[in-house]
Amino acid sequence: MSLTDKLLQLDSKKVMEKPVEMVEMKRFSDMAGEKIEFKCVALDGDTHSDIQKRGVDLGKKGNIRDIHMFTVKVHTLLEGVKEPSFKDPKLREQYGAATPTELVSKILLPGEIDELYKRISILSGFEADDEDDEPEDEVKN
Structure with missing residues (x-):
């Protein structure tokens, strides 16, 4: 069976559905005395591209001068x-x-912004930057 045939067998609505994750915000949960979760969803390609463009500072000749993360x-x-x-x-x-x-x-601390950004990026199909998953170079004597 070809890959195309396999994709044709999948439920197209489920394939195109954006992944969702509820992310507990511990600081808010502690203040409220109950679990506080933010609902995060994956971004589509156009939205992701538009966001990336907003963060880039281009020079007069089109070269990148700065990226505002x-x-x-x-x-x-x-x-x-x-x-x-x-x-x-x-x-x-x-x-x-x-x-x-x-x-x-x-309302959000820098670490909370980073955590939500990472979760949305993962939902959007980007792999987590986890240094523990990278192979270590062996030290040669």
């Missing part, structure tokens, strides 16, 4: 965290944030 991470959260919605005007008002980007920065 914080911008990439925050915009990944804005698109990949579906609950809570950082775009919710009530939530922004509660925390005194003029924009969704500002809200992310106000």
Whole structure:
């Protein structure tokens, strides 16, 4: 059986469904006295590409001058965290944030932003950067 035949046998709706993961935010759980989870979903290719473009600073000749990883991470959260919605005007008002980007920065610690970014990246098909999984070079005497 060819690979095409195998793919044709799969449920197309399930194949095209974006993976979802509930991620517990321990700091919020501790404050609330109950489990607080953020709903994270995979990004599609166009959204991922748009986010990557936002984080790149190009020079006049089109060469890359800088990559703003914080911008990439925050915009990944804005698109990949579906609950809570950082775009919710009530939530922004509660925390005194003029924009969704500002809200992310106000309520999440840098490590929490990194953790959610990693989870959304993994859901989107990127492998985890886990140094423990890489083979170690043997030391030669």
